[in-house]
Amino acid sequence: MRFQCHVGHGWSWDALLTHKSDQLEAAVWAASRLFVERAILQRQIASRLQRANGDPAQAGQLDALSQIDERKSRELQEMLGELALVASEQQAGLAPARERSVAYERQLSPVSRKESSNAD
Numbered sequence: 001m002r003f004q005c006h007v008g009h010g011w012s013w014d015a016l017l018t019h020k021s022d023q024l025e026a027a028v029w030a031a032s033r034l035f036v037e038r039a040i041l042q043r044q045i046a047s048r049l050q051r052a053n054g055d056p057a058q059a060g061q062l063d064a065l066s067q068i069d070e071r072k073s074r075e076l077q078e079m080l081g082e083l084a085l086v087a088s089e090q091q092a093g094l095a096p097a098r099e100r101s102v103a104y105e106r107q108l109s110p111v112s113r114k115e116s117s118n119a120d
Protein backbone atom coordinates (compact mmCIF):
# COMPACT_ATOMS: atom_id res chain seq x y z
CA MET A 1 0.00 0.00 0.00
CA ARG A 2 1.58 3.29 -1.15
CA PHE A 3 0.60 6.94 -0.73
CA GLN A 4 1.83 10.12 -2.41
CA CYS A 5 2.27 13.61 -0.93
CA HIS A 6 1.38 16.77 -2.92
CA VAL A 7 4.92 16.87 -4.36
CA GLY A 8 4.66 13.26 -5.50
CA HIS A 9 7.01 11.63 -2.99
CA GLY A 10 6.14 8.03 -2.25
CA TRP A 11 5.22 7.02 1.31
CA SER A 12 4.69 3.67 2.93
CA TRP A 13 1.50 3.75 4.98
CA ASP A 14 3.30 3.42 8.33
CA ALA A 15 5.82 6.19 7.48
CA LEU A 16 2.94 8.46 6.41
CA LEU A 17 1.01 7.67 9.59
CA THR A 18 4.06 8.50 11.74
CA HIS A 19 4.60 11.72 9.75
CA LYS A 20 0.96 12.72 10.31
CA SER A 21 1.20 11.92 14.04
CA ASP A 22 4.31 14.13 14.32
CA GLN A 23 2.49 16.99 12.55
CA LEU A 24 -0.50 16.59 14.88
CA GLU A 25 1.74 16.69 17.95
CA ALA A 26 3.49 19.84 16.66
CA ALA A 27 0.12 21.52 15.97
CA VAL A 28 -1.26 20.75 19.46
CA TRP A 29 2.03 21.94 21.01
CA ALA A 30 1.85 25.20 19.02
CA ALA A 31 -1.80 25.74 20.06
CA SER A 32 -0.90 25.16 23.71
CA ARG A 33 1.90 27.73 23.48
CA LEU A 34 -0.43 30.25 21.81
CA PHE A 35 -2.93 29.95 24.69
CA VAL A 36 -0.11 30.74 27.16
CA GLU A 37 1.04 33.69 25.06
CA ARG A 38 -2.50 35.10 24.83
CA ALA A 39 -2.97 34.63 28.58
CA ILE A 40 0.20 36.65 29.25
CA LEU A 41 -0.88 39.36 26.77
CA GLN A 42 -4.36 39.64 28.30
CA ARG A 43 -2.83 39.99 31.76
CA GLN A 44 -0.43 42.71 30.55
CA ILE A 45 -3.29 44.63 28.88
CA ALA A 46 -5.45 44.24 32.02
CA SER A 47 -2.67 45.67 34.14
CA ARG A 48 -2.07 48.63 31.79
CA LEU A 49 -5.80 49.39 31.50
CA GLN A 50 -6.08 49.42 35.27
CA ARG A 51 -3.21 51.89 35.55
CA ALA A 52 -4.42 54.05 32.63
CA ASN A 53 -8.16 54.48 33.26
CA GLY A 54 -8.75 52.47 36.41
CA ASP A 55 -11.53 50.33 34.89
CA PRO A 56 -11.51 47.32 37.24
CA ALA A 57 -14.40 45.58 35.41
CA GLN A 58 -12.60 45.48 32.08
CA ALA A 59 -9.32 44.48 33.71
CA GLY A 60 -11.09 41.76 35.68
CA GLN A 61 -12.71 40.45 32.51
CA LEU A 62 -9.34 40.17 30.75
CA ASP A 63 -7.86 38.50 33.82
CA ALA A 64 -10.67 35.91 33.78
CA LEU A 65 -10.05 35.27 30.07
CA SER A 66 -6.36 34.72 30.72
CA GLN A 67 -7.23 32.09 33.35
CA ILE A 68 -9.41 30.29 30.79
CA ASP A 69 -6.53 30.36 28.29
CA GLU A 70 -4.16 28.92 30.88
CA ARG A 71 -6.63 26.10 31.56
CA LYS A 72 -6.96 25.42 27.80
CA SER A 73 -3.17 25.28 27.53
CA ARG A 74 -3.00 22.70 30.37
CA GLU A 75 -5.75 20.62 28.69
CA LEU A 76 -3.72 20.59 25.46
CA GLN A 77 -0.60 19.56 27.41
CA GLU A 78 -2.62 16.63 28.81
CA MET A 79 -3.70 15.81 25.24
CA LEU A 80 -0.03 15.77 24.22
CA GLY A 81 0.62 13.18 26.92
CA GLU A 82 -2.27 11.06 25.59
CA LEU A 83 -0.99 11.43 22.02
CA ALA A 84 2.47 10.24 23.11
CA LEU A 85 0.89 7.20 24.78
CA VAL A 86 -1.17 6.37 21.67
CA ALA A 87 1.94 6.86 19.49
CA SER A 88 4.01 4.41 21.55
CA GLU A 89 1.17 1.85 21.42
CA GLN A 90 0.91 2.36 17.66
CA GLN A 91 4.69 1.93 17.31
CA ALA A 92 4.49 -1.37 19.18
CA GLY A 93 1.53 -2.48 17.06
CA LEU A 94 3.10 -1.31 13.79
CA ALA A 95 6.44 -3.07 14.28
CA PRO A 96 5.28 -6.45 12.93
CA ALA A 97 3.34 -4.70 10.14
CA ARG A 98 6.46 -2.72 9.17
CA GLU A 99 8.47 -5.93 8.86
CA ARG A 100 5.81 -7.33 6.54
CA SER A 101 5.82 -4.07 4.55
CA VAL A 102 9.63 -4.15 4.14
CA ALA A 103 9.48 -7.80 3.03
CA TYR A 104 6.79 -6.87 0.51
CA GLU A 105 8.76 -3.90 -0.86
CA ARG A 106 11.83 -6.12 -1.39
CA GLN A 107 9.71 -8.00 -3.94
CA LEU A 108 8.98 -4.79 -5.89
CA SER A 109 11.05 -3.45 -8.79
CA PRO A 110 14.27 -1.44 -8.09
CA VAL A 111 12.47 1.76 -9.25
CA SER A 112 9.73 1.30 -6.67
CA ARG A 113 12.27 0.58 -3.96
CA LYS A 114 14.16 3.77 -4.85
CA GLU A 115 10.96 5.80 -4.53
CA SER A 116 10.24 4.31 -1.14
CA SER A 117 13.35 6.00 0.30
CA ASN A 118 11.95 9.46 -0.52
CA ALA A 119 10.54 11.54 2.30
CA ASP A 120 9.46 15.12 2.87
Ligand SMILES: [Zn+2]
Pocket: 005, 006, 007, 008, 009, 119, 120
Ligand atom coordinates in the same frame (compact mmCIF):
# COMPACT_ATOMS: atom_id res chain seq x y z
ZN1 LIG B 1 6.82 15.01 -0.22
